[in-house]
Amino acid sequence: MRFATACAVVVLACLAVGGAVVAQKGTVPAAAQGTSVVPQSQPPRSAQPSREATAAPITPAAAPAAPNPALAAVPALAPPAPLPVCTNPNGLGVARVVEIDTTGGPGFGFEHFKAHDFLRPGEVVLTFDDGPWPRNTPAVLEALAGHCTRATFFPIGKHAVWHPEILKQVAAAGHSIGSHTWSHADLSKKPFEEAREDIEKGISAVRYAIGAQAAPFFRFPALRHPPDLLAYLAERNIGVFSTDMDSFDFKMRRPEQVTQAVLAKLKKYGKGIVLMHDFQQATAGAGPELLRQLKANGYKIVHMKGKDALQTLPKYDEIVMKELGPGVANARPTSTIVRTISE
Numbered sequence: 169m170r171f172a173t174a175c176a177v178v179v180l181a182c183l184a185v186g187g188a189v190v191a192q193k194g195t196v197p198a199a200a201q202g203t204s205v206v207p208q209s210q211p212p213r214s215a216q217p218s219r220e221a222t223a224a225p226i227t228p229a230a231a232p233a234a235p236n237p238a239l240a241a242v243p244a245l246a247p248p249a250p251l252p253v254c255t256n257p258n259g260l261g262v263a264r265v266v267e268i269d270t271t272g273g274p275g276f277g278f279e280h281f282k283a284h285d286f287l288r289p290g291e292v293v294l295t296f297d298d299g300p301w302p303r304n305t306p307a308v309l310e311a312l313a314g315h316c317t318r319a320t321f322f323p324i325g326k327h328a329v330w331h332p333e334i335l336k337q338v339a340a341a342g343h344s345i346g347s348h349t350w351s352h353a354d355l356s357k358k359p360f361e362e363a364r365e366d367i368e369k370g371i372s373a374v375r376y377a378i379g380a381q382a383a384p385f386f387r388f389p390a391l392r393h394p395p396d397l398l399a400y401l402a403e404r405n406i407g408v409f410s411t412d413m414d415s416f417d418f419k420m421r422r423p424e425q426v427t428q429a430v431l432a433k434l435k436k437y438g439k440g441i442v443l444m445h446d447f448q449q450a451t452a453g454a455g456p457e458l459l460r461q462l463k464a465n466g467y468k469i470v471h472m473k474g475k476d477a478l479q480t481l482p483k484y485d486e487i488v489m490k491e492l493g494p495g496v497a498n499a500r501p502t503s504t505i506v507r508t509i510s511e
Contacts, residue, residue, distance in 0.1 A: 278410075434467065
């Protein structure tokens with residue numbers, strides 16, 4: 169219960185400070201911006217990978233600190249719950265569940281990593297980046313539930329602690345949850361130590377938000393992955409995900425554009441890991457029709473789960489807790505403090 173209490177207070181505080189900026193400007197604060205988390209008027213992300221940084225030696229991790237009481241005794245990653253009986257006779261469902269052994273940090277997604285091709289013809293893995301976000305992520309979850317199917321989510325750490333109640337819904341629905349850094353910065357432009365901290369804080373933030381260990385899955389912002397960070401993730405036994413096809417939904421304003429983009433690329437390639445963003449309103453609106461079209465065109469959904477849970481590092485757990493401020497571990501749930509009595 170301490171996670172729920174902590175998360176509720178964090179959401180109020182962060183929405184009062186950071187959320188207000190989003191409401192006024194229509195985007196996330198600068199620290200959380202990235203190539204896909206931008207207003208539609210900004211230039212889109214380049215589809216080409218950036219020049220990779222020169223590999224740097226990896227500094228051994230410091231000795232683990234004593235865990236913060238608010239993060240103690242967090243349960244391991246639970247197996248996905250059975251899918252409910254689908255009331256939609258045309259629901260996609262899940263055709264196959266695959267377990268990913270991330271020992272050594274394997275890479276997936278043919279845009280950058282071509283060693284592992286585990287999908288059969290017609291199979292699709294749905295992935296969503298940059299959440300959780302009010303209205304949009306719940307809409308994506310509703311569409312997936314309507315088709316009794318599952319996806320993999322790569323949340324931004326800051327968004328996870330701003331909206332832990334939404335990320336808990338993602339976990340409760342049985343979707344896999346990896347991580348996507350703390351701030352959504354382009355790590356190829358950061359010194360190694362800063363980039364490592366951004367990765368680890370994002371992982372700790374997800375653990376804090378869902379109250380459990382995340383899957384050992386990671387996706388780089390802008391899909392830019394310098395070799396020194398790939399080596400670090402390999403030491404941490406974290407699988408790295410690129411994509412087989414990027415929907416580029418962050419450039420789109422209408423749901424039908426997202427649906428058309430995904431279907432066109434699937435028709436071209438026949439199968440693949442699809443990158444979308446539950447942060448984007450157009451993608452949230454596209455969910456029901458996109459899933460209907462996938463079913464109509466004979467595609468089958470594959471759900472990925474990690475063989476092992478991803479253990480956070482106490483050092484970065486502590487950093488995240490300090491950033492959240494004092495009192496979060498023992499705060500009362502917001503619902504016991506604030507209630508609507510009239511509207």
